Amino acid sequence: GLMTVNALTAADSVLIPLQSEYYAMEGLSQLVKTTGLIKKKLNPALEREGILLTMFDKRNNLSGQVEAQIREHFPNDVFKTVIPRNVRLSEAPSHGMPAIVYDKSSSGSQAYWEFSQELLARYRPKPKTKRADAPLTH
Structure with missing residues (x-):
């Protein structure tokens, strides 16, 4: 729409x-x-x-x-x-809370936490490696 x-x-x-x-x-x-x-x-x-x-x-x-x-x-x-079907995820909104606050140990909350880490990993800067031919700095 x-x-x-x-x-x-x-x-x-x-x-x-x-x-x-x-x-x-x-x-x-x-x-x-x-x-x-x-x-x-x-x-x-x-x-x-x-x-x-x-x-x-x-x-x-x-x-x-x-x-x-x-x-x-x-x-x-x-x-x-993958986010599992989880009753604790369904209950959280009726209590006015995000799932991670409502029950951080539930499989659904844990899966969303894992997803957040997976998504953030895409945007973390890659560590710079020193090239073999680069001048050494002290």
């Missing part, structure tokens, strides 16, 4: 959370088309941060199938971290 177009036109980048369900994959293909069109016509600086699989249930075959298909079609875009 118009709100999505406006948001993507103003954004530097977009992070795509994707529920590990069939219909979410259909929505993803439309969102990829939309972001591509906006990048081409309205915001050439728009970048895709990546795809974060959410509400993943390892007991459900469909979650595994969705993950496999998404990783196959977007091999460089899917984060390694």
